Amino acid sequence: MSEKFEWGDHCLEPIHLAGWGEHQSTTEAQAYCSSIANAHYENFIIVNKFTPKDIKQHIENIYAFCRYGDDLGDEAPFDTTGRMALLQAWEDDLEEAAKDGWSGSPAHPILKAIQITSKQFNIPLEPYWKLIQAFKMDQNKTRYSTWEELKQYCSFSADPVGHLFLYVYGHDDEELRQISDNTCTALQLANHWQDISRDWTQDRSYIPQETLEKFGINWEQYDKCVATDSWREMLSFEVDRAQRLFDAGKDLWPRVNPHLAVDLMMFTKGGEAILKSIRKQRFDTWTKRPKVSKIQQAILFFKAKRAWSRAAKSARRA
Template sequence: MSFQDDLRRFGPGSSARVTRDEAMAYCARLAATHYENFSVITWLTPREHRPAFASIYGFCRWADDLGDEVGDRDESLRLLAWWRDELRAMYAGEARHPVMIALRETVAQYAIPIGPFSALIDAFVQDQHVAEYQTFEQLLDYCRRSADPVGHLVLYVAGAFDEENARLSNQTCTALQLANFWQDVARDLAIGRIYLPREDRERFGYPDADLRALRFTPQFRELLRFEVGRAREMLERGRALVPRIPGPIAVDVDLFSRGGLAILDRIEARGYDVLSSRPALSKLTKAGLLARAVVSLTLARRGRRAARAASPPVEMAPAGSSGGRRP
């Protein structure tokens, strides 16, 4: 079923009602028919967390489609305002849309505040008003709404949300967003959006006329080399988050981080020419990244267990002694 079909069925004014189980199944289908670089839910994602990730994905998918698939800016803004109303209604205990019915359980189970969801809607609203970014700082500010909240939602589900983890997650999520921008320069231009900051294009001498004509020049190569390097540094810094995530969710976090690095590697391997065709990862490459993520996490945990086993036991001092503990 297409998004337009779903919009007619579940959009504003719809009288359709679904059960809790139907809402869960609907979100699971959305998550299974994604078109991103990596699966939202892998076979290693703990089964108990899969409905939560599917409902979060359903929320993001609808917000994204309302912003990008409608074809009319004013109508998109109207629909995004409706989607925000649906979110508020869900938090008020009046979920109506199937995604919101499923999301209600996720929000209650993991005590997720409304902030990350609201920020994501803000980003899609911004897309309707801003088609080009003048500075890199402006682009980073956009990523704080369009990318970073997703990482916060993952942390809540993992039971690992704190200030430091959020900071590291922001590095990873912003870098992944940037990697997607550099991968999709031509695709974004086709829908009227330019994410390569103007200050950087001017710095490397790559004029608007060349960009709009999709001319791959030495200037563009150096420009994208610079942007890829920025994203790579952020991903490397963010990788410190992986060992801080409990359980198998760490594998998914590691996979997305490795995937972002793989996209940057693919861009670099083709000499930074993303204008003639879009660099993408093969299924074999994705499988290899997943395997490496699993092995890396397994070895890290094995090492921690070995270190604990090698530590000398701590003996408790007899009751009443002044030492408390002794070697």
């Protein structure tokens, strides 16, 4: 039997995924997803007290799928070849799950739970598949030449999550998906700008090279990890771009299920809080990682509580 590696909440063997072949019941598979959703810290809580009870489990199933794939790509203690093998195994099992209208026989409990969610809300394979492709991209691609190239990456790494939320809340509409992409891409960018220092320790940068060149920054200067005047101007430019996308995404709020609108508000405000923290640090993300403070989180919570109350009243009138 091959050696096992313990990491985080998962146990992996080379080219095999934790949980395979255990034949969990539907209840056990979904409980597995809930445990993953409840075990990870995020800037904002994906499932919260405002999430409708009949949707909560499905959101946890989707989160577990996203989190687990991300962990396979970023946390598994293997080289690039080993991680790519794990991600390919994950993709193969996803395709098995999606057979015959999500009636296949996947080996992993998360994908058994995903079958339940995808059947109920008529979700296609594409958004799940795109997310896995993004995890694969991260194994080999560490630089982005242009904004368009980075945006294309976000269309795989972030935008599909918004599409999945729309499906779960009853919205199968291409126009709404396109508006949602603004919020998801903006949130991805906010997280990237928050983690500039961490990413660079892995020789990875998401700042487009064309942006660096625009402000006269080369890779030798980048590697000094110093917030020069040019650096601050450059990051201000990227923070403003993310803010414009957040603003464009707000057009979605009045057009969707009121409960989803509350989630969108929380995601947006959480992302904007990251941008605010970066501004407060005068765009120096090298000496200190920007964070959303406990006070900011509390303010977001009370704003969401008021919005949830309005959403509940709206739902009762509908």
